[in-house]
Structures are given as structure tokens and as C-alpha cells.
Amino acid sequence: MRPLLILTMVFAGSALPAADRPNVMIVLCDDLRWDTLGCAGHPQVKTPNIDRLANEGVHFVNAFCTTSLCSPSRASILSGQYAHSHGVVDNFTEYPRSLDSLPRNLQAAGYATAYIGKYHMGEENDEPRPGFDWFVTHKGQGKYFDTEFNLNGKERKVVPGYYTHVVTEMALDWLQKQTDEKPFFLMVGQKAPHSFYTPEPKYADAFESVAIPYPDSAFELGDNPAWYKTRLSTWHGIYGPLFDYRKKFPDSRPESVKHFEAMIRGYWGTVLSVDDSVGRMTRALEEAGRLDNTVFVFMGDNGLLNGEHGMVDKRTMHEPSIRIPLVIRAPQLTPKDRPRKETAQVLTLDLAPSLLELCGAAPLKQAHGRSWVSLVQGKSRDWRTGWLYEYNYEKQFPYTPNIRGVRTDEWKLIRYPHGDGGPDRHRAELYDLKNDPDERKNLIDDPTQRSRIEELSALIAAELKRTGATPDRMPIDAGIKQELPDLKIR
Secondary structure, eight states: OOOOOHHHHHHHTOOOOGGGOOEEEEEEESSOOTTSSGGGTOSSOOOHHHHHHHHTSEEETTEEOSSOSHHHHHHHHHHOSOHHHHOOOSTTOOOOTTSOOHHHHHHHTTOEEEEEEOOOSSTTOOSOOTTOSEEEEOSTTOOSEEEEEEETTSOEEEEEEEHHHHHHHHHHHHHHTOOTTSOEEEEEEOOTTOSSOOOOGGGTTTTTTOOOOOOGGGGOOTTSOTHHHHHTTSTTBTTSOTTTTOSSOOOOOGGGHHHHHHHHHHHHHHHHHHHHHHHHHHHHHHHTTOGGGEEEEEEESSOOEESGGGBEESOSOSHHHHBOOEEEEOTTTSOTTSOEEEOSOEEGGGHHHHHHHHHTOOOOSSOSSOOOHHHHTTSOOOOOSEEEEEEOOOSSSTTSOOEEEEEESSEEEEEOOOSSSSOOSSOOEEEETTTOTTOOOOOTTOGGGHHHHHHHHHHHHHHHHHTTOSSOOOOOOOOOOOSOOOGGGO
């Protein structure tokens, strides 16, 4: 394939010649931790098919979401914008129909576009969305077995089988129908490994012999905000129900770690099926002679806390919650015999600008993210030094305060604004990530860090202003509650 004249084409607003435009395949997982992959060094979970993508492409080892919650993060992936800008600030809001998006711009550039699987923007809406020629999804979270799908707005039916393999079959069927007349853009939204973690039968006992203790940080809460301890017995705490793995709760007895073990084993088991799916799709593209002209993206929408700091679920600004897996195989980006690990901080906001550049399609009208194409290709190391994190308190899941924070390469400041414009009512957090990557020692009260706190606080304010969040609107923090969420939205 001839070298892509990407920058010229993008800024001219015109598409590349059809023969030079790569296909795009995105496999988007739900709540997949950055470290639960073989290529990330996980000691138990082996993912040879995902590892192949990393071994023939780019592994972004410092990839992050800017809001660790499914719908806001998915909207950021499609729009390149922070949640306060695109407006999807919770799991119940639709992606705005008038807003630019990655699929819309690729569709306008002549791509055949499809979405198959968990879309999760608009809880009760399973109808087709703008930008996609073919759209298959379901209402709510879907089920690991026998989910009812809406097939492009034409028919709703229960498709028997394990979710991961059902959407894989649908994706392969759509791929087989594509011709070489136009490039394709396909997103596959996997349910896994979202709760309630249910491996398929062949992987149900895959980790049965593995002992999994609570993380040490679950018992080191002394210099953390008081709400950490309040959360311990909630839906999002290690002494709570653990997504139904524990039937009687709260339970802080040492022997109740067996429920935690069962939960993590289930989580890991669902990832094995995702890896099988990636292998099937990779082989199908290879057998069709399309793999080397396809930008294959494997990623998660947000991270997940698996016991760290006494927490389960996501939403917080701790490293396990905000880190995401991001692996891209694209000979157009880096030759497959020269794989690389990219260490710069990249964000969910950067994916759409980057893919649009690779495809020679028009850029988004307004994006807070940047294309990392030149960064990966070694043409420029001019890159961000810090970025904004935001999360808004949810009355449906009242276990996490409002959050505004900033992460640089070496430092992290987390603040918990009350929402009324007055002083914060929770203790802030400051971490030296270079020397304390597991965030064990909160330095917020260290007098030697006062100037750094002022500097990082100013960076939060500057990023909010730069991206249009003035005033910074958020709900009132009504406190950490003990009641369980409604059954319909778990």
C-alpha cells in the first residue's frame, strides 16, 4: 500500500482514494481493566489473540478514560469530547443526535458503517442511531445468555447463546457481506466483562484453584477521605453484595473473602471468551485478505476497581478505575514487524481524531482530544502533560462523590466538590505516581506540597475553562447511601 498522505488530506477536508483507505474494526469491552490481558503481564489471564494484536501493532500502556462510567466514556470515544461538553454525564442519557461523531464522519467519507452489540447510551432505546448503516443492539445491559436484540430496527428477537459469541457471529456475518467497493467501519460492543460476571461453561472453572485475597490497599484507609469507609458495605464496597456473589451482607469476616474470590474468577473467565472472539475476527479478516488493510482496535470503555482501596466497580479517579486497555494493530500506523509500546498518556478523547486522520476523513468540528498518529510514528513528541478527570454524583448509584481532578505524568490531584459552589466537604487526595503508583500515601496534608497543590488546582480550573465548563455544573452531593440500586439498572 502507498504511504498515506494523511495530514494533507485531513486538513483539506477531502477523503483519500478508495484504494488507500483502511477498514476500521473496533472491539469495545465493558469494564475491562487495563491489566487483565496477557500482553499487560497478567499472571493468570492468558489472551493470545489480543496479544497478537499487541505483538504486531501498538500497545498504549498509559491509556485512560476521562470519566469512568460506561455511557459518558462511550460518548467521549465517539465525539472526542469531555462529558461536560457532549452532555452524556450518566448512564441514562442519549448521545445527542446533532453532535458530530466518528461513525458519522466515516459514513460521510464513503464508509460502510455498522454497530453490533452493547451500545449503552439510552437505557431503554434499542433503535438504530445516526452514523450507522447497520445497527444491532438491545435495551439495558443485555444478558450473558439469550439476549433480545433489535436487528436494525426491523425485528426484535431473542438470539439464543452466549452473548460474546452471538455478537461475534453477527459481526462475521456482516463482514462477509462487505465488498471491496468501499471500506468498512465496524464496532463490536461486548458485554463482557461487565457484571454480573458469568463465564460460558467451558471457562466456568478456569481459575478455580487460584487464591485471590483482598488487595492490601483495602485495609490502608487511614489517610483517605472518610467516605471510603462508608462505601465498604455498599453495592460498590468489598463487604457488600459483590454483584450477587455474596447473598448475606455486609460481611467483613475474613472467611468471606471466598465470595470476593468467586467474583474475580468469574470476571476473569468472561475475558477468555472475549479473547476467543478476537481470534475468530482476526482470522476471518486474514483469510479474506483484509487484515493488513484494517485498523484493528481493541479497547475498554473504562477501568474497574477489584478491591483496591476497599472498592469494587469504577467511577473514582484511582488508577484501576481510569486506566483502560488499548491495543491497535494497523500496518498503516506501525509495521507489524516493528511493534511498539507507547508510554505517553492517551485518552478516550483521542481515538476519534486519530482514526479519522488514518482514514483521511474530515476531522470533528470540535474535539478536546488529539490525534496520536504523529506521536506513534515518531514524527512528534509534542504531547499533553496533564488532563482533566470528571465524574458527577448519581442518585441512582449514590456511592461516589462528585469528582474533579487532574493527572500529569507524575502527579494526581483529586477533589470532591459538593456541587453548590462552596468549599469541598470531602478530604482531597494528592499522589506522587512516580514513587507511589498504587496510591497508598495521600500527600494532601504535606506542607511541602502546597505549591504543587496550587499548581494542580490551577490546571483543573484551566482545563475546565478551556473546554467550556464555566460554570462547572454538577449535582449536589447527597452523601454515600447504603441502599441497593434498582434491580432494573444494575
